[in-house]
Amino acid sequence: MLKIDLPIQKNPLQSRVNMVEAVKQIIDPLKPYYSKGKAKLELGSTGTSYSDDIAGLEGFSRVLWGIAPLLAGGNSSEVWDLCLQGIKNGTNPDHEEYWGEITDFDQRAVEMAAYGYALALMPNKVWGPLTDQEKENLFAWLNQINHVSVYDCNWLFFPVLVNLGFKAVGVPYDQEVIRKNLDRIDDFYLEEGWYADGISAHCDYYIPFAIHFYSLLYSKLMDKEDPERAKKYKSRAATFAKDFIYWFSKDGSALPYGRSLTYRFSQSAFWSALVYAGVEPFSLGEMKGLILRNLRWWFKQPIFDSNGLLTIGYSYSNLVMAENYNAPGSPYWALKTFLILALPENHPFWLAEEKPLPVLKEKVVQNSPRFIICRQEEQDHTVVFNAGYKHTNEHTHVAAKYEKFVYSNMFGFSVQKGDWGLAQGAFDSMLAVSEGDNVYRGKRTCVDYAVSENVIYTKWKPFGDVEIKTWLVAGAPWHIRIHCIETSRNIDYAEGGFALGLEKHAYIPQKPEVLLNQQNSLVKFPWGVSGIQKIYGNGHAELIYPNANTNLLNPRTVIPTVKGSLKPGKHWLINAVFGEPGSDHVINHWDKVPEVVLVNDEIIVRQGGEKVVIQKGVVTS
Numbered sequence: 001m002l003k004i005d006l007p008i009q010k011n012p013l014q015s016r017v018n019m020v021e022a023v024k025q026i027i028d029p030l031k032p033y034y035s036k037g038k039a040k041l042e043l044g045s046t047g048t049s050y051s052d053d054i055a056g057l058e059g060f061s062r063v064l065w066g067i068a069p070l071l072a073g074g075n076s077s078e079v080w081d082l083c084l085q086g087i088k089n090g091t092n093p094d095h096e097e098y099w100g101e102i103t104d105f106d107q108r109a110v111e112m113a114a115y116g117y118a119l120a121l122m123p124n125k126v127w128g129p130l131t132d133q134e135k136e137n138l139f140a141w142l143n144q145i146n147h148v149s150v151y152d153c154n155w156l157f158f159p160v161l162v163n164l165g166f167k168a169v170g171v172p173y174d175q176e177v178i179r180k181n182l183d184r185i186d187d188f189y190l191e192e193g194w195y196a197d198g199i200s201a202h203c204d205y206y207i208p209f210a211i212h213f214y215s216l217l218y219s220k221l222m223d224k225e226d227p228e229r230a231k232k233y234k235s236r237a238a239t240f241a242k243d244f245i246y247w248f249s250k251d252g253s254a255l256p257y258g259r260s261l262t263y264r265f266s267q268s269a270f271w272s273a274l275v276y277a278g279v280e281p282f283s284l285g286e287m288k289g290l291i292l293r294n295l296r297w298w299f300k301q302p303i304f305d306s307n308g309l310l311t312i313g314y315s316y317s318n319l320v321m322a323e324n325y326n327a328p329g330s331p332y333w334a335l336k337t338f339l340i341l342a343l344p345e346n347h348p349f350w351l352a353e354e355k356p357l358p359v360l361k362e363k364v365v366q367n368s369p370r371f372i373i374c375r376q377e378e379q380d381h382t383v384v385f386n387a388g389y390k391h392t393n394e395h396t397h398v399a400a401k402y403e404k405f406v407y408s409n410m411f412g413f414s415v416q417k418g419d420w421g422l423a424q425g426a427f428d429s430m431l432a433v434s435e436g437d438n439v440y441r442g443k444r445t446c447v448d449y450a451v452s453e454n455v456i457y458t459k460w461k462p463f464g465d466v467e468i469k470t471w472l473v474a475g476a477p478w479h480i481r482i483h484c485i486e487t488s489r490n491i492d493y494a495e496g497g498f499a500l501g502l503e504k505h506a507y508i509p510q511k512p513e514v515l516l517n518q519q520n521s522l523v524k525f526p527w528g529v530s531g532i533q534k535i536y537g538n539g540h541a542e543l544i545y546p547n548a549n550t551n552l553l554n555p556r557t558v559i560p561t562v563k564g565s566l567k568p569g570k571h572w573l574i575n576a577v578f579g580e581p582g583s584d585h586v587i588n589h590w591d592k593v594p595e596v597v598l599v600n601d602e603i604i605v606r607q608g609g610e611k612v613v614i615q616k617g618v619v620t621s
Contacts, residue, residue: 004306008299013292016341016350020075022295023066023338027079029308030063037097038082039090043309044328046319050107057099059329060086061111064118066335069342072121080125087115087126088134091141099141104149107325112145113158119165120221121342127169139171146174153188153198154210156181161214164221182218182229185211193240194368200391202402203369204258208244208270212237213336216273234279241274241281243366245290246373250357251380252293253409256552258402259323259395261314262331264303268294269336275349276339284348285355291337292354302505303331310334314412314552321415321552323396363454363474370451374476379581382409385456385474387449399444404429405456405472405481410528410581411498412553414546426550428499428559431470431483431573433462434492443468454612465489473605473612477580477589480535480596480605482614483573487566495562496544497521498579500530501554512558515590516543521560522590528582532560535596536574539564574603 008025011018033041040056041063048055060083067077089095102108115138118126127135143166145159159177166173188195188211190203197206216237219230247255247267254267268291274280275287282290301315310331311317343349363374370387388403395401397415404413406429418424425432425440432440443460447467450457456472465488473480481495503509504527515522515531521541522531534541539562551557562575576593594607603614 037089038086039097048327049324055327061114062332064114068118068121072342091137113161116161116165120168123169157214190368209266213273216277220277238281249380252297257407263333265298266334272340284352289354320549372474383476388446403443414550417547426546427496485571497532497560497577498530499557502556526582531578533576
């Protein structure tokens with residue numbers, strides 16, 4: 001992988017001055033890419049679901065998520081004059097770069113939120129310099145959002161933000177739209193601080209970096225005008241924080257899960273919004289450490305190109321994992337995390353000493369996202385066992401992003417690159433089946449699920465006449481997967497373990513240690529170990545080398561896998577899966593596989609002093 005040496009990769013991120021510099025190090029490289037009229041950013045040639053003109057507006061707008069708090073906090077930006085000129089031209093109907101009239105469910109409605117945000121945070125910088133005609137143009141263009149429909153999800157917040165911006169500069173705003181949209185968002189609330197991103201929708205990063213982020217912004221800006229709602233938002237966010245902190249490891253990395261992961265360090269935007277709104281579910285020092293470590297982790301990854309531009313991807317440039325709505329400028333939504341720069345330099349946050357994560361439990365259940373989370377603190381490893389959803393959506397790779405059995409900050413997850421064979425399918429942390437034609441499919445939705453203290457249960461149907469019941473006995477570094485398969489057809493199956501990177505940019509390339517026989521498949525590098533052991537069933541162990549760029553964290557990987565074939569009937573498969581970041585002692589754990597005993601109709605699993613009994617399809621203890 002090309003090594004790129006950029007100033008931001010050397011930024012220690014220890015102070016407010018460092019954070020100010022980081023925003024500039026991200027934004028300043030954009031200067032040559034502004035269009036002639038400065039109303040668009042022309043960053044690349046890859047396409048998206050909306051036009052290139054709208055993609056140019058998107059890139060232009062998303063820079064404001066970083067510049068607005070920067071200027072609101074009393075700092076300057078060399079890019080701001082370009083932005084201001086672009087706003088004037090983009091909202092001028094007579095200019096060739098006019099951003100245009102919007103329609104229902106328009107991507108431009110998303111980007112309008114950045115202008116409401118900027119008007120609310122720094123009205124004197126945006127509204128003040130405009131002439132009366134320019135103010136009228138900006139208002140007219142933004143006010144379109146009050147007369148179109150937006151998607152019934154986090155998008156409902158975009159008209160709210162625009163109207164908060166109107167309120168901040170003293171122009172008419174639509175209080176009814178604010179009330180109606182916020183009331184509808186309340187319908188998405190589940191429990192314990194959790195929302196879904198719509199009715200019967202997923203629980204993913206859109207909850208912290210969208211719904212909670214915007215609601216905390218609202219609670220800060222409308223604390224006096226709407227104290228009851230502001231108090232509710234703050235309380236919910238504080239409760240949510242107690243769960244969400246488990247998604248982060250002490251090295252700064254966070255859980256790769258769900259869609260829109262190209263927004264990268266927006267993972268920690270929620271914590272910035274908490275601090276901005278004055279909500280302290282943890283100490284300022286602990287939240288400061290979480291934010292700064294997450295940013296440091298990200299800036300060590302090859303997420304920028306040689307010109308300093310953010311790329312589409314996760315820990316490296318990668319279009320394979322992208323959504324259909326990822327344009328070249330999309331990743332700059334990550335700048336939302338810099339909201340804390342709106343806080344003055346004498347704010348207690350900046351004066352607080354950076355602290356490590358608080359003491360967290362080794363295992364917790366999170367019911368709303370259907371998770372059991374296991375943490376190996378010493379190895380900086382967070383492992384999440386997942387039940388999945390009865391519903392799906394049309395976003396790219398939705399099965400890989402929401403339906404894998406396990407997600408990990410160390411191993412990431414893989415997405416499908418093609419439909420021919422296991423190498424193109426990249427079925428890590430998943431059981432995939434085929435009807436003998438070498439076209440495999442994994443779990444796409446579930447028919448039923450249950451989450452208990454130690455076990456995830458999910459029932460799913462890869463074909464109409466193939467039903468699979470799966471039990472995941474949670475643990476780390478070992479976990480047990482049990483499958484009861486009832487099939488009316490001949491099928492092939494492949495059970496994939498964790499995808500292990502074949503190289504790490506911090507290490508000298510080297511050959512792995514490999515253990516491969518009928519029962520075991522294991523690969524060991526200094527940076528990690530991945531393995532699978534067949535406990536019960538007719539399969540045999542193999543190593544699968546997926547196509548390049550299928551994994552979010554590593555361009556090239558290997559997946560220890562158990563493969564087999566089944567005739568029509570009822571079958572039980574049991575495999576033990578191992579995954580752990582590398583160290584000298586890791587390989588010793590390979591001999592400590594959990595005990596699995598089959599007695600008549602019972603499957604008994606003993607792990608870490610705990611006992612789980614699966615009897616006739618029911619977990620009895």
